[in-house]
Amino acid sequence: MYVKICGLREPEHVTAAVEAGADAIGYVLTRSPRRVTPARARELAAAVPPHVLTVAVFAGESTEEVRAATLEAGVRAVQLHGDHPHGDFTALKDLGVTLVRAGAAGADLRCGAFDEDLLIVDAPRPGSGEPWDWAAVRGRPAGRWMLAGGLDPSNVAEAITAARPWGVDVSSGVEVAPGVKDTGLIRDFVAAARLGDAVP
Numbered sequence: 148m149y150v151k152i153c154g155l156r157e158p159e160h161v162t163a164a165v166e167a168g169a170d171a172i173g174y175v176l177t178r179s180p181r182r183v184t185p186a187r188a189r190e191l192a193a194a195v196p197p198h199v200l201t202v203a204v205f206a207g208e209s210t211e212e213v214r215a216a217t218l219e220a221g222v223r224a225v226q227l228h229g230d231h232p233h234g235d236f237t238a239l240k241d242l243g244v245t246l247v248r249a250g251a252a253g254a255d256l257r258c259g260a261f262d263e264d265l266l267i268v269d270a271p272r273p274g275s276g277e278p279w280d281w282a283a284v285r286g287r288p289a290g291r292w293m294l295a296g297g298l299d300p301s302n303v304a305e306a307i308t309a310a311r312p313w314g315v316d317v318s319s320g321v322e323v324a325p326g327v328k329d330t331g332l333i334r335d336f337v338a339a340a341r342l343g344d345a346v347p
């Protein structure tokens with residue numbers, strides 16, 4: 148089970164995610180209580196080992212803005228939320244980073260349909276922490292896709308059983324307040340996701 152922890156803002160939480168065994172770490176570079184500057188994302192990404200993917204998260208910015216912020220942040224992946232057209236992914240290909248498309252269950256659920264490398268199937272409001280009917284997408288997404296939206300340490304195993312994703316992504320569910328992560332919750336989430344994956 149691939150595990151991404153999103154919306155990190157403090158070095159101690161980046162360390163906790165890496166030590167817990169997260170596969171990817173996200174920095175939100177768009178409007179959000181979790182927003183960081185590209186310069187801060189670069190600082191936070193500097194200590195992340197190469198086997199952990201560093202991801203810059205955008206929603207609605209132009210490809211020029213995404214390109215500039217990604218280069219400044221020095222991350223290895225770009226995540227575009229919402230109604231970004233196929234052309235935006237094509238325009239960013241030459242950055243040479245992993246491209247992640249994120250949308251709600253009504254979007255095209257074939258990973259790669261927009262030339263992206265990874266797909267996130269999320270709640271209608273990203274970063275809201277609102278659970279949704281995860282079972283409704285079981286068997287529908289194709290390829291390397293992550294389930295997101297309202298996951299937390301107590302429900303991630305159930306969500307994995309319901310939707311059978313390739314990976315999971317969390318933000319609010321490892322926070323004590325919007326934008327404020329918790330080291331213990333990060334550890335618990337990664338452990339619960341790995342345990343959930345082991346359930347047949």
Ligand SMILES: O=C(O)c1ccccc1NCC(=O)[C@H](O)[C@H](O)COP(=O)(O)O
Nearest residue numbers: 153179273274275276296297317318319
């Ligand atoms: O986290 C945000 O505030 C955010 C804002 C705008 C676009 C995307 C955002 N987050 C992206 C993520 O990948 C979240 O991890 C994902 O939406 C799940 O969030 P949550 O339900 O809070 O776990």
